Amino acid sequence: MSNPLVSLLGEKVQNKAKEDVDVASLSSEGGVLGLYFSAHWCGPCRSFTPSLAKFYDNFKKTDEGKKFEIVFLSSDRDESAFSEYFKEMPWLALPFANRDIKEKLSKRFKVRGIPNLVILDSSTGKLITADGRNCVMEDPEGKRFPWSPKPFQEIFTGSILQHDDTEITTESLKGNILGLYFSAHWCPPCRGFTPKLAECYKKVKETHKNFEIIFVSSDSDEEHFRAYWKEMPWAALPFGDARKQALAKHFSISGIPTLVLLDENHKVITEKARAQVIKDPEGKEFPWYPKALNELDDSAQAVINEDKCVILFADVQEDDDVTKAKDVLLPVAEEYKKNEKEEDDKLHFYVAGDEDIVDSLREFLNIKDDDLPILTILDIPEQQVYKCDKKEITATIINECLTKYKEESLEFKPLSG
Template identity: 50%
Template sequence: MSCSGSARIPVVELLGDKLKNKDHEEIATESITGNAKFVGLYFSGHWCAPCRSFTPKLISFYNNFKKRESSFEIVFISSDETEDQFNEYYSEMPWLALPYNRRDIKRELHIQYKVKGIPLLLILDSITGEVVCKNAGNELKTDPEGKKFPWKLRPLNDILTGNVIDNEMKTLSLDSLKGKVLGIYFSAHWCPPCKTFTPVLKGTYEKIKETGQPFEIIFATKDQKEDSFKSYFAEMPWLAFPFQDERIEELSKSFSVLGIPMLVIIDAEGKLITTEGRGSVMQDPEGKNFPWYPPACCELDSFSASMVNEGPCLILFTEIEEGDDDEYSRKALEMMKPVAEEIRAAEEAKGKEPACKFIVAGDDDMVESLQQFLSIADESLPMLALLNIPREQVSCCEGKEITPDLIREYYHKFVSDELEWTSLS
């Protein structure tokens, strides 16, 4: 979830003890924390054209806002490739910065906040580190003077109150859905992929309901015309928010809805299970794995491929032998899954998520394409590789026997920035 409700990690722990100012002086991070104060983390880079376009607008907002409010500070988190680029870009900015040599902290922040693209401005509570808003750049477009700053969304359980409707337009209190797993379905009549997915979702929904499991879906329409909403909703067996209900926009911001169809699954306590419900349904149309908690480790296929593109992944490429691919994949999963679960539990105990995804690359067609992309020959298998496509780099562990200890070792080397990388560009 992108706004509010995220893990709380004190700002000093997130950013380290020291920041820097425009005069290259060390500034105690603690100095920007305090009650009713907010910190903006500005992820940006000199090489990024959208960043260079947004930065002057942010500077204007910052300078004007600081004249009337001292409760806000911004920290620049650089994605520049060199310190010279960082210095040149930072010279334009009036706020503080994370020292360029703290690449370890920068990497942790990208992982913690799932930074997939820049520019990104997120707002934190200065003491707890709780995310107040992760789409502050978008908020500035509609509120350039910051009249609604810090653009804090209501907690999910506060948004999910009031009434919804059934497809006969009868109202139903959301209180009646307490104790149920909820699916929030962002979709629209005008969207061809939505029209394709809705019948699949309907079939899965009905199968889950037949088993007696407590589940309900609420349609959050993206239609612009009420007639389109009504005709589309008439095809659905679940509930909906009324047309143009303000909660739809709040939920869209909470879950960073950038495209549709999108299915978000929320547990009975109001906690997010997954924003990838669409992929879960397509992969499991019978609903056997409902409510689709994300596995600590998965096999590479067309549904999990998006993870490879979005962030760092520790991938175990299995051996290839005619007729035995499934057996190799099964054994690889049996080895990697317990390690992935162990690491996830350890990171969650610290209020964090694992620094990378864990994937077994077996016999899916996607695997051959990925091997070719990375120039990994069949003769080199099995192989462990840490792939980071957003950073255009890979680190391959060649010539070693794959064991649980090696998987742990490679993960911790990645976290401590001890791997040797090969550029993909």
């Protein structure tokens, strides 16, 4: 059985003397490995590295620190800059030549900027937290190391505020489908979405009495919080409540408005419920469990911008072309989703018909009428796209593309739109 860290980093990393260190030796029961994405040219990196080095040196002296190690993954432009910067670090490094491994890990852990410290369980290679930088800054003595995220049930305790300033307990919300609405008055998209959510909420409550929403405010002062909350027919966390930050971190909230939907056991149904409210304002398909395949429309914009998507652009010359495309892609999507592992890159599957967004996307990707039907894998975060060159799109063709995608052997082209 292969070592999980070797699968990630390869066989060897190097120490400061540029001697090889076996990656397998870094794996231990109860051990922790930090992947430090950084570069000398990056000002914030150079500011953070001394703080991380101080933490590392002090923490390594403790019993817990004996099973902790860091590996530097460089984004420097050349080996000379890498070597010079590595001199400032007391830990190990991935050899500069292993750029493919560094890029693969950046994609896997969704590293969008640096410095970034990803914390892993060294015995399994599984993610503990992708927010290691903030953890070090907030907890420089490592008292909460290895900074495992608190379970939702530990965060979501205590009181919730109602409009008459009475309180209810989180305990009373158990058994309810729960929406956490991250929003703020200063945010124009939030103010545009809140009335739509309020209408949808009222519709859904007619048939789902156990649906509740909690407003999680990012407002800058209590006056704006109160004024904005008046527009909402649901309860809220009190202004300035510490649970707001903990919940935002738990669900990796990177922008607002965001609506996270949890089932009766408070397991995540979807973290993109905002798109479902827009797509299904009457709540006919509530509680919006994710489907293996969707038709591409305006509600998919956020997903397309943030994640990798398999999109089959249908011919649409005949009335049943979209239906035929769905019939081909649906069983493939269902099988892929059934076998999708937690550590895999998540893929979303769409059939593109004749919605307005399809025309815009086709123009962006330079897809002509004569190109249809065409299978694509769109990766906007990495600014790349794959276009299948087969004219007849069958389940076999799609599966072949997905296999190559997993093997990282597809030929992606840079986006030029």
